[in-house]
Amino acid sequence: MTDVALVELTVNGERHDLVIPPRRTLADVLRHDLGLTGTHVGCEHGICGACTVLVDGAPARACLIFAVQVENSAIRTVESLSGPDGELSDLQSCFAEHHGLQCGFCTPGFLMLAEGHLAESPDATREEIREVVASNLCRCTGYQTIVDAVEDCAGRRRAALRARLDGVSA
Ligand code: FES
Numbered sequence: 646m647t648d649v650a651l652v653e654l655t656v657n658g659e660r661h662d663l664v665i666p667p668r669r670t671l672a673d674v675l676r677h678d679l680g681l682t683g684t685h686v687g688c689e690h691g692i693c694g695a696c697t698v699l700v701d702g703a704p705a706r707a708c709l710i711f712a713v714q715v716e717n718s719a720i721r722t723v724e725s726l727s728g729p730d731g732e733l734s735d736l737q738s739c740f741a742e743h744h745g746l747q748c749g750f751c752t753p754g755f756l757m758l759a760e761g762h763l764a765e766s767p768d769a770t771r772e773e774i775r776e777v778v779a780s781n782l783c784r785c786t787g788y789q790t791i792v793d794a795v796e797d798c799a800g801r802r803r804a805a806l807r808a809r810l811d812g813v814s815a
């Protein structure tokens with residue numbers, strides 16, 4: 646049995662060639678091999694969601710995935726959200742404005758969960774957002790402010806899209 650495997654991963658648009666044990670998790674590769682420590686690790690068995698990243702646009706628990714399983718996928722971590730000069734994305738700004746974080750340990754997971762969900766369901770209702778965020782654990786906020794932040798971001802994105810469409814048809 647081979648102890649290591651050559652794995653090609655595409656993370657935040659960059660390709661990486663890695664020589665790693667076949668059973669190394671995506672969370673460990675992101676944090677320890679690529680230095681992307683924004684992906685947090687809490688329970689390490691799929692419960693807390695702190696390790697949530699996007700795999701081909703869909704939220705996934707990085708602690709439950711072996712890196713070799715996602716060789717042909719596009720991975721996005723929380724580091725991909727901010728702009729080139731570190732400016733916050735609209736979603737991150739909404740979390741800041743609505744106080745959607747306290748200790749912040751869970752925040753990267755919530756951001757990626759919301760980013761993936763809003764891309765798939767831009768018309769998400771507050772009820773849907775409540776159901777989605779319930780899949781991750783936060784010990785500090787009571788969730789209301791996280792729901793407020795995601796709902797506000799969804800509304801801002803819809804308004805921006807409407808404005809663009811109005812501009813095109815004018
Ligand atoms: S660390 Fe992955 S779900 Fe908790």
Ligand code: FES
Nearest residue numbers: 747748783784785
């Ligand atoms: S802000 Fe502390 S766990 Fe969520």
